[in-house]
Amino acid sequence: MLTKKHCYVITGGPGVGKTTLLNELAKRDYHIVPEHARAIIKQEIDNGRDGLPWGNKERYTHLMLEAAVLSYHAVQTNKEFHFFDRGILDAICYADMVDIEISAKMDQLAKGLRYNNKVFILPPWQEIYHTDEERKQTWQEALYTFSQMKATYLNYGYELVEVPIDTVQNRADFVIRQIDKNP
Template identity: 50%
Template sequence: MKQKNSKLYILTGGPGAGKTSLLNELNKKGFMTVPEEGRRIIKEQISIKGDALPWINKKRFADLMFEASVNSFLKIDKLEEQPVFFDRGILDTIGYLKLENIPVPDEMKTKADTMKYHNNVFILPPWKEIYENDLERKQTIEVAQATFDCMNETYLEYGYNLIEVPKISIKQRAEFILNIIGNHE
């Protein structure tokens, strides 16, 4: 098993928990951030009238998400020496497949075992008060909770240390994370 990367941090959890807003705040503070691949893929598939959408072809959607996450990991791992924050990571695709009761291919398991992020993973719990649906997010708050539970289980299964980010302001959430990684302004 490869040593976990000390500079690549994951923000995970269910949909609508504030991951993107938190990622944007960390970016404003000067940190490199990598947006969620799922949203990009959904927007792209809608624009080309593709079927790799979570409400049409879940397996194809997961395959594209996994491929994009692996590519982002490889690109950033080679280039960056400062902390980088990812809105979801390689294991999120495995968690998604588990959530949807779709078998996880061995290739995905192997890559997840060898392509490691920092051992501390930041997980954002469902937060009903800020949860909103939009064109790319059609899940209910109940599905958001199930996704959170599945991501929690998946990251623990792969040996990561989960740190739950409290339900506080975006700025406070960013400071919470930066205090933990020991890198504040």
């Protein structure tokens, strides 16, 4: 098992402010590993392929998992903090949500490639939620995704820290205080 203790996942359902929070952390000179979902969706659409959450869900899951694993390996372990916009378990959770069997290989990746045990999860926030070309989930689907993300990360033994609904500056301050408490 490989654990990268200086690598933190920021997760949650869609449209809860993850990317905004990560951009604020980047302004504060933290290393950020961006989410791959939007890039995968755009690339699939641009190339006329069907690896989309509303298309070939199995292909989309494979692309998401592959991108998450590559991102994990790309970050060298050192003393600098890195924040991931979603992690390997987000792809596992998605697969489970759309009834794709979690293969032994997928489970092995999830168990063998670990981030810091403390995972930051952002709760649903209806006031900022909106859909667009890549985010087509309804508000109810967003709520369901949040609950499934919680269950998935807990199932794999992570400690979830819920980031309060607040200004982006206060959310970033909260995250930084939490990592400063980490041994």
